[in-house]
Amino acid sequence: MGTIRDRPLFTDTYANFDDFSIENENTYVFGTSVEERSSHIEKWKGKIGNVIFVSIFNQESNSISVEIEGNVKILALRSGEQLRNMWNDLKYKTVYLDITGLSHHIWAPLLKASLTTCTQVMVVYVEPGDYRFSAAPKEGEIFDLSERITGISPIPGFVSLKEPKEEVCFVPLLGFEGTRFAYLIEQVQPPGERILPIIGVPGFRPEYPFFAYHGNQQPLIRSHAWQNVRFAIANCPFSLYYILEDIATDYPGHFIKIAPIGVIIGLEQGQNHRFK
Template sequence: MDRLDEPLFTDEIYRRQFAKTGGTFIFGNGVDEDRASVASEWHATTNFTDVKFISIDAQGNESVLVTEVDAASAGLQLFLHDADDIVEYLQSLPGPITLDITALAHRTWAPLLRAAVIGEITISLIYLEPETYSSSRTISEDGIYDLSEKIGGIEPIPGFARLGPGSTDEILVPMIGFEGTRLNHILSRTETPPDRIVPIVGVPGFRPEYSFYAHSRNRSVIEANFVYRQVQFAKANCPFDAFLTLSEVHAWNPHEGIRVAPIGTKPHAVGAVLYAISRGNLVEIVYDHPVRSKRRSKGEARLCVYDITGFVNTSVFRFDDTNGLSGHEDS
């Protein structure tokens, strides 16, 4: 498959360079990271003109509270499993929509992204890379950075429960990061044979050394039973490169299902979610819902802007609408 040129859909800038006129800006609130706080001073700059700001608060397992900033009206509770309700809400907002996923949990942004795609709502995502991550107090093979307090447990992301059982021959694609414990947890639950494990490493990483850290913290799995022979690569901050890598792996056995574990970078997780939306029941998202550590990152680096609507209108994404967009649960 020919690679799409990611600058066509990804723009790497700095936060001060981002500008928006009209439409809606949705962001997460209440996370204690420098990069995750959308400062009111930034909103008040001339970079934003006639923009409606929506804050997502109280991110729960089943619902979130969405509140219009500086409005007198009370917040609205959105149920994450109710795709129709989310589509209706997004359609009620002035477009185009920009969704800042930096401070949002996977179980929050993924249902919103899916609703925008199935509702044909013009949307882009933004993600602010950290300047650095907080170092772990106890450095081991499992982790050099203090990113998660604990693993919540493997269960479907809202809207992404597969309908029907999968095959025992399915490939498992873990999109790995710095936490080897998470990969070992998923492998222990899925009991995947080594010859069916195809890890994806973020290359290049947010920083040059990050790719080596990801490999070293998952070394026990990668080096066991020749799994290293199956390692694939995708740019760490590009969901579209991740999508294309998943497509290439899936092409090895296109009629079988594929399980994807997005336990690395958030942009890779976006690529995995887009692939699951596109391919429907051929894809299962395996996610462990970690509890984030407090102050897990410091500072901010590049702001990545992802043209989701531009990508989903390509033939690469819409290879089969009947199997793809209707292949997951709806409420």
């Protein structure tokens, strides 16, 4: 485990989106969803000068439509070459990737491709102001978030086609929906002693970690995974990565499966704990 000095956190937090600014001659990539918090770009981009805005729409399971300076392209999410070419074609190689309105399976392969082609990449995310409590709450469903679970599928660009020969560690990144966690345990059937949940602490709001425990109470108890919970700063991906490094150190030679909300990625541990 590294010292705090060896593990800098590069995340900047702003109380208001208006406090955040972009310098000229940069690129801003964004998408929109049904959530109002993803619509900030339309209100904001008219105030910014020499910045190229790249809009991502038609977010399908295997493809996206991208508009760059009036030109529309359809890109296959499983084609690393197409995604890299998109980044290579940009005039400005310092990039802001706004993932607020993008699904996991879209921003993850985009980010992966950008890291090999762009000069600098910064990720932007607008936190939800609040969640709506379910009108008919059930066990594991506190908030009105998902209508249904569509299944498990690998994020494009991160799939491993070979069966792991090593022992497996299962690392779910817990949200509020215990039904998702229970479904993953049922489908993946990981060994209980190597289920290592991660909860965001502190949360976007002080009470959110408690909601995460409450929503996932039953699968945590049944699998005994409550004994193995680890904590990462909720709004900092670097904190999460350091926790994954610790897990890789604690379980040398293990095949690590990481499950963000609704999807699962197989990651293999390489030398020096580099995850592929």
